[in-house]
Amino acid sequence: MSAKNLSAKSGSAKNLPAKKLSMQTTSTQQQLIIIGNGMVGHHLVEQLVENGALERYQVTVFGEERHRAYDRVHLSEYFSGRDADALALCEEDYYALSNVELRSGEAVIEIDRAAKEVITDQGRYPYDRLVLATGSYPFVPPIPGNDREGCLVYRTLDDLDAIRAVAETATTGVIVGGGLLGLEAANALRGLNLDTAVIEFAPRLMPMQVDNEGGELLREKIEALGVQVLTECATQRIEDGEASRHRMVFQDEKILETDLIVFSAGIRPRDQLARDCGLEIGERGGIVVDNQCLTSDPAILAIGEVALWNQSIFGLVAPGYQMAKAAFSTLVGGDTRFAGADMSTKLKLLGVDVGSIGDAHGNQNPGARMFRYLDPIKQEYRKLVVSSDGKKLLGAMLVGNNGVYDTLLQYYSNGIELPAEPASLILPQSGAAPTLGPGALPETAMICSCHNVSKADICATIDGGAEDLAGVKIATKASTGCGGCTALLKSVVDYELEARGVDVDKSICEHFAHTRQGLYDIVRVEGIKTFTDLIEKHGNPDTHRLGCDICKPAVGSILASCFNEPITDAAHIPLQDTNDTFMANMQKNGTYSVVPRVAGGEITPDKLITLGEVAKKYSLYSKVTGGQRIDLFGARLEDLPDIWSELIAAGFETGHAYGKSLRTVKSCVGSTWCRYGVQDSVGMAIWLENRYKGLRSPHKIKFGVSGCTRECAEAQSKDIGIIATENGWNLFVCGNGGMRPRHAELFATDLDDEQLYRTIDRFLMFYVRTADRLQRTSVWRENLDGGLAYLKEVILDDSLGINAELERQMQTVVDTYQCEWAEAISDPEKLKRFRSFVNDDRPDPSIIMTSERGQLRPA
Amino acid sequence: MTAAALKNEMDTTGFNHTKTWQKICTKADLVAFSGVAAWFETASGPAQVAIFYLPVDPNAATLPGRATELYALDHFDPFSKANVIARGIVGDIKGAAVVASPIYKQHFRLADGQCLEDESVTLRTWPIAFKGDAVWIEG
Numbered sequence: 001m002s003a004k005n006l007s008a009k010s011g012s013a014k015n016l017p018a019k020k021l022s023m024q025t026t027s028t029q030q031q032l033i034i035i036g037n038g039m040v041g042h043h044l045v046e047q048l049v050e051n052g053a054l055e056r057y058q059v060t061v062f063g064e065e066r067h068r069a070y071d072r073v074h075l076s077e078y079f080s081g082r083d084a085d086a087l088a089l090c091e092e093d094y095y096a097l098s099n100v101e102l103r104s105g106e107a108v109i110e111i112d113r114a115a116k117e118v119i120t121d122q123g124r125y126p127y128d129r130l131v132l133a134t135g136s137y138p139f140v141p142p143i144p145g146n147d148r149e150g151c152l153v154y155r156t157l158d159d160l161d162a163i164r165a166v167a168e169t170a171t172t173g174v175i176v177g178g179g180l181l182g183l184e185a186a187n188a189l190r191g192l193n194l195d196t197a198v199i200e201f202a203p204r205l206m207p208m209q210v211d212n213e214g215g216e217l218l219r220e221k222i223e224a225l226g227v228q229v230l231t232e233c234a235t236q237r238i239e240d241g242e243a244s245r246h247r248m249v250f251q252d253e254k255i256l257e258t259d260l261i262v263f264s265a266g267i268r269p270r271d272q273l274a275r276d277c278g279l280e281i282g283e284r285g286g287i288v289v290d291n292q293c294l295t296s297d298p299a300i301l302a303i304g305e306v307a308l309w310n311q312s313i314f315g316l317v318a319p320g321y322q323m324a325k326a327a328f329s330t331l332v333g334g335d336t337r338f339a340g341a342d343m344s345t346k347l348k349l350l351g352v353d354v355g356s357i358g359d360a361h362g363n364q365n366p367g368a369r370m371f372r373y374l375d376p377i378k379q380e381y382r383k384l385v386v387s388s389d390g391k392k393l394l395g396a397m398l399v400g401n402n403g404v405y406d407t408l409l410q411y412y413s414n415g416i417e418l419p420a421e422p423a424s425l426i427l428p429q430s431g432a433a434p435t436l437g438p439g440a441l442p443e444t445a446m447i448c449s450c451h452n453v454s455k456a457d458i459c460a461t462i463d464g465g466a467e468d469l470a471g472v473k474i475a476t477k478a479s480t481g482c483g484g485c486t487a488l489l490k491s492v493v494d495y496e497l498e499a500r501g502v503d504v505d506k507s508i509c510e511h512f513a514h515t516r517q518g519l520y521d522i523v524r525v526e527g528i529k530t531f532t533d534l535i536e537k538h539g540n541p542d543t544h545r546l547g548c549d550i551c552k553p554a555v556g557s558i559l560a561s562c563f564n565e566p567i568t569d570a571a572h573i574p575l576q577d578t579n580d581t582f583m584a585n586m587q588k589n590g591t592y593s594v595v596p597r598v599a600g601g602e603i604t605p606d607k608l609i610t611l612g613e614v615a616k617k618y619s620l621y622s623k624v625t626g627g628q629r630i631d632l633f634g635a636r637l638e639d640l641p642d643i644w645s646e647l648i649a650a651g652f653e654t655g656h657a658y659g660k661s662l663r664t665v666k667s668c669v670g671s672t673w674c675r676y677g678v679q680d681s682v683g684m685a686i687w688l689e690n691r692y693k694g695l696r697s698p699h700k701i702k703f704g705v706s707g708c709t710r711e712c713a714e715a716q717s718k719d720i721g722i723i724a725t726e727n728g729w730n731l732f733v734c735g736n737g738g739m740r741p742r743h744a745e746l747f748a749t750d751l752d753d754e755q756l757y758r759t760i761d762r763f764l765m766f767y768v769r770t771a772d773r774l775q776r777t778s779v780w781r782e783n784l785d786g787g788l789a790y791l792k793e794v795i796l797d798d799s800l801g802i803n804a805e806l807e808r809q810m811q812t813v814v815d816t817y818q819c820e821w822a823e824a825i826s827d828p829e830k831l832k833r834f835r836s837f838v839n840d841d842r843p844d845p846s847i848i849m850t851s852e853r854g855q856l857r858p859a
Numbered sequence: 860m861t862a863a864a865l866k867n868e869m870d871t872t873g874f875n876h877t878k879t880w881q882k883i884c885t886k887a888d889l890v891a892f893s894g895v896a897a898w899f900e901t902a903s904g905p906a907q908v909a910i911f912y913l914p915v916d917p918n919a920a921t922l923p924g925r926a927t928e929l930y931a932l933d934h935f936d937p938f939s940k941a942n943v944i945a946r947g948i949v950g951d952i953k954g955a956a957v958v959a960s961p962i963y964k965q966h967f968r969l970a971d972g973q974c975l976e977d978e979s980v981t982l983r984t985w986p987i988a989f990k991g992d993a994v995w996i997e998g
Contacts (some may be wrong), residue, residue, distance in 0.1 A: 111960045118897065291954060306960035388986065488886075510952070510953070511950075511951075543951055543953075543954070544951035544954070544956060546892070546950045546951040546956060547948060547950045547951075548948070548950030548951065548952055548957075548959070549947070549959035549964065549966075551950075552948055552950060554947070570891070573890065573893060574890070574891070574893045574948070574949070575946075575948075575959065577948065578943070578946040578948075578961035581893075581946065582946070584947070585961065586943070586961055588962065589937060589941050590939075590942055590962075592943035659878065715926040755939045832888070833890065835895075836896060837896050837897050837907070838884045838888035838889075838895045838896070838897050838900050838910075839883060839884050839888070839899075840896060840897070841898045844907070844942050846942055847941075
């Protein structure tokens with residue numbers, strides 16, 4: 001069960017069914033009492049409310065705690081900012097508006113099965129049906145001194161208030177119990193800034209979920225966070241301490257002093273009410289229930305951690321929810337049954353990934369074989385438990401990295417046959433992690449767990465008429481929750497559409513039945529030089545052949561990459577986005593920002609002064625960019641030509657900050673000034689920026705050049721990263737910052753200057769040729785069949801035999817460079833574009849500025 | 860001629876907030892397959908208008924419904940609340956000529972101003988036509 005599902009609150013009255021129910025009992029209504037207002041009890045109420053069961057039942061809920069139901073899974077967040085209201089599972093008025101009576105703070109003390117009444121200290125309440133959702137309580141080991149003041153448990157919000165109160169005057173805290181809940185509690189104590197120790201009786205942490213290797217790794221990672229871990233520690237007694245309030249004495253008379261002790265040594269079902277009224281109870285506790293969640297008294301049901309199903313207690317919230325659904329079905333005469341639950345879990349405890357699937361220890365399947373992978377440097381541990389024939393995954397264990405959890409879970413829960421080398425699933429990959437192809441997934445495979453959408457649901461939607469991804473998303477809600485399944489959903493939808501003979505349309509837009517790469521090839525092969533020509537010859541005749549805001553800029557970019565004619569020429573100007581049209585970046589109020597080129601980030605004092613003077617004269621807001629340039633904001637359309645005349649006169653040229661083209665080459669000062677530098681990174685940056693400036697490409701391109709391995713230019717976050725070595729330059733490619741950061745990959749080492757630029761020539765031109773529109777090099781690389789190895793074959797080994805052509809093409813672009821602004825201001829016809837209004841010289845009066853920190857900004 | 864001058868001229872010729880054809884600019888001010896902005900007087904006061912010029916080649920085979928060459932819409936973009944519509948890319952989507960807002964990229968039909976992404980949003984449109992080389996608009 002993911003955090004998202006848990007934190008989604010029940011709606012207030014606005015979202016409820018319109019039907020208004022009377023609080024008065026009507027003759028046909030039965031009395032339903034639910035004891036327990038925890039997560040599972042609340043889930044049952046939601047089922048009743050959302051499915052219209054309140055016509056049949058008058059529902060009363062008893063909660064012992066004073067708070068309405070809250071998210072116990074994220075309890076530790078109570079100390080990191082989420083208060084009781086934020087943790088609550090519903091709005092405050094949800095119960096009242098739903099006509100469900102919630103009696104918080106009223107504990108049930110007895111059930112009178114003969115009279116069919118529950119008894120509290122405030123009265124007797126009759127029931128027709130009764131649901132026990134009393135949950136569990138923390139087990140406190142029978143250690144002398146366990147009831148001392150400051151010895152607490154970790155289960156409820158009141159427990160947490162008590163912990164917080166004690167922590168105010170404490171500096172150290174100890175958690176007794178190194179399981180899942182114990183580590184959660186340890187996280188909470190860290191949140192209270194206590195020096196924290198975890199004591200575990202077993203030889204390792206999380207003994208239920210991980211084995212010795214995994215436990216050892218977990219210990220190292222948790223100790224690295226400053227949490228002390230003591231295993232094989234049995235506390236004998238707790239007594240007065242000397243330096244701290246308590247002294248814990250262990251089996252070997254070793255001692256540990258602390259101010260606060262929290263017991264988290266497991267949970268026990270709260271079955272006392274059921275015992276007292278004679279319901280059948282399991283040997284080790286828990287109310288025995290059947291598939292319908294019925295107890296030995298058919299009027300009474302039990303759900304959640306108090307219920308014992310098939311000799312098992314389920315201490316996770318997801319099975320509890322499934323029981324709530326089964327109980328609801330039983331109450332309304334449906335046929336949903338509880339059929340047990342998979343206890344596979346994926347957790348992040350103290351920031352450490354822990355995953356456990358099926359028979360993770362491999363001790364429930366005789367003959368099972370195991371694969372283990374341990375990386376002591378990255379601190380990752382993965383284990384597979386496979387059937388004796390090596391074909392089925394029986395269990396898995398992950399510590400330190402849950403990256404392959406989803407894939408493994410699909411293998412496990414769908415019984416998919418393992419690859420010939422099962423170990424490949426847990427070995428580190430040079431490229432992206434292996435995922436299951438959509439064809440290999442069975443119909444039952446869960447694709448979107450937020451909205452419970454299986455592959456079969458998706459197939460049914462497609463068979464029902466959904467034509468594309470968007471249609472499937474609307475029909476199933478898949479991928480509209482956490483969004484984690486987006487890529488998987490798309491691959492399943494594409495696969496299923498293709499399987500049905502539907503051509504998955506890869507056309508760039510309705511005007512061309514071609515991809516960007518297809519259009520690029522047509523333009524080059526046929527030498528087509530204008531958009532009009534291209535759409536006349538290759539456009540879709542069922543349109544007006546005007547193009548659109550998708551194909552026009554894409555074709556504009558292709559034409560510029562191939563022929564490098566000025567984008568402001570009459571034939572090209574209608575293709576350009578407003579930024580390219582006016583060679584400046586439009587801001588939210590319709591004004592533009594101006595960024596002159598400052599190659600390599602090197603600028604003379606005189607040029608700096610010019611920038612200041614121009615900014616002052618035209619009232620421009622000034623800001624230094626991340627690419628080592630200066631951005632001047634708030635320029636009015638009609639001022640752009642004057643601004644550029646002054647900048648050009650001072651020796652500036654356009655910076656292409658508006659274009660899908662080379663932006664900047666960022667550099668550190670390198671060997672010229674820096675005592676560590678081994679090459680002249682600034683000189684190389686300036687040279688490269690001047691070489692590739694003006695190159696139009698599928699998306700923007702950024703470079704970085706660092707003068708030594710300290711990497712001060714952050715070159716590995718750029719499309720092209722260059723790092724100096726003693727012997728030359730190392731070239732990295734396809735990095736990215738921004739929304740989806742990606743480290744650039746090492747492409748070639750110790751290149752000399754000429755090898756460096758020739759390699760970049762080929763790389764960039766191959767990208768320009770083959771990438772999709774608006775596809776950065778990082779995404780292009782991830783989608784490239786064959787990955788980095790293929791790219792190296794093409795660029796370094798010339799496997800396609802196109803390198804000479806790529807270099808020639810780049811040389812053409814370099815040779816035909818001209819500053820677009822210098823070209824435009826020399827042409828009065830082009831300058832006519834830079835008028836706010838063709839019949840009035842005054843500026844747009846609706847652009848209003850205000851002053852902030854000594855500069856202007858949009859009001 | 861500026862908008863203010865335009866208004867004075869109209870005031871002296873008995874202009875009293877009724878719809879009237881006005882000369883707004885010349886063909887030379889327009890940009891083929893793109894837009895320009897201009898001021899003019901409407902019945903409810905001065906307005907910024909985006910004028911789009913999509914020349915029709917009488918010899919080219921075109922689909923029905925693309926006979927119009929000139930379109931006049933609000934220059935004001937209701938999504939970004941900036942006067943920028945004339946600076947958008949024009950094109951055709953699902954059979955209708957449109958302009959895409961340069962800021963948040965919503966599409967507006969040139970013929971009636973309807974936003975394709977949001978049914979409830981429509982830009983105002985005005986009749987506009989060539990008279991020789993002059994461009995006239997009614998508002």
